[in-house]
């Protein structure tokens with residue numbers, strides 16, 4: 001799959017951009033703060049309906065357009081795609097709405113010019129984004145790792161995404177009920193209804209995450225062992241489902257092993273009813289504590305998964321180099337997993353990552369770039385790439401929210 005044309009209106013520092021994109025690698029180069037990362041963020045947003053780093057949608061809107069005197073502000077992102085299935089147009093709009101001096105942005109998604117639910121935008125455009133700060137997937141909080149699982153899965157699996165969104169709603173309702181029971185002593189009879197809804201959706205999420213982490217782990221393990229460490233180090237990904245009370249003592253080795261085994265049990269479990277039953281049992285075990293705290297402590301909303309290298313947790317014991325190597329293995333695995341899952345390679349978005357890799361790893365990543373149909377890379381200095389690579393790439397210069405093909409390209413076309 002590839003993007004043929006991208007239009008941006010009022011997105012970050014792009015007031016207006018119309019950009020034709022070729023197949024193969026495109027290298028966006030330019031000084032700092034010109035809009036290289038913003039362009040990747042725009043494509044990522046169209047694919048996932050999430051920003052790679054903004055907390056709130058208003059941060060995505062061009063701040064010059066946000067002038068209070070400007071009543072109608074629409075941020076617009078449109079991509080024309082070419083896929084195995086044919087041509088598509090995906091669009092996201094961010095529409096300014098002011099009520100009682102409060103400004104918010106309403107999001108609207110369109111596929112082939114027809115309005116769709118945000119969730120139905122997902123899956124049309126599929127990307128793998130690689131940012132220098134992605135090492136936080138290994139070292140950061142569990143929520144970052146859950147986010148990674150959800151965003152990657154949602155790009156390929158609509159059922160998962162629907163279940164996840166419904167689960168989060170039911171979770172909120174169940175927590176509200178728990179607080180009501182604690183505060184007013186009524187509503188206990190309703191609890192089993194919410195528990196059933198929650199476990200029904202949650203068991204689907206558990207099962208899908210277990211099989212995903214395992215499939216991704218197998219791919220990452222091969223790449224890591226064979227291509228990245230010359231057979232010296234083994235990488236394992238372990239899913240740590242929050243499906244038992246054991247999870248609360250994860251630091252001790254034996255309970256950690258129990259949780260890893262539970263992840264393996266989930267993966268092997270063909271019968272979703274069995275997962276549901278186990279989930280209900282675990283929730284019943286902690287019901288009193290849940291009522292007292294007004295929150296549900298068991299469930300996929302508190303899942304985690306970890307990276308182990310040669311038998312040790314990479315988060316606690318890995319060197320920075322080992323963490324980066326594992327991350328590269330993960331990203332390369334993600335590409336081939338998506339390819340297998342959908343029959344089509346995703347679009348690769350690489351932000352400044354090539355500069356951070358040593359020669360061997362850089363060559364490996366650029367080899368993958370040649371295998372997918374489209375890659376957008378950014379760099380402040382194109383000279384870090386080999387002549388051979390630059391020959392195959394289209395170079396574009398980014399300056400103050402404008403993108404122009406290099407003169408060499410202009411002559412070529």
Ligand SMILES: Nc1ncnc2c1ncn2[C@@H]1O[C@H](COP(=O)(O)OP(=O)(O)OP(=O)(O)O)[C@@H](O)[C@H]1O
Nearest residue numbers: 012013032033034035036037038059060061062063
């Ligand atoms: N909402 C916004 N409206 C207008 N400009 C913005 C907005 N958000 C960020 N910017 C600006 O966009 C500019 C380009 O940011 P971007 O992160 O794309 O730079 P870059 O080219 O990737 O630079 P670097 O090489 O430093 O990574 C920055 O100066 C930033 O302050």
Ligand SMILES: [Mg+2]
Nearest residue numbers: 036037038351
């Ligand atoms: Mg940048």
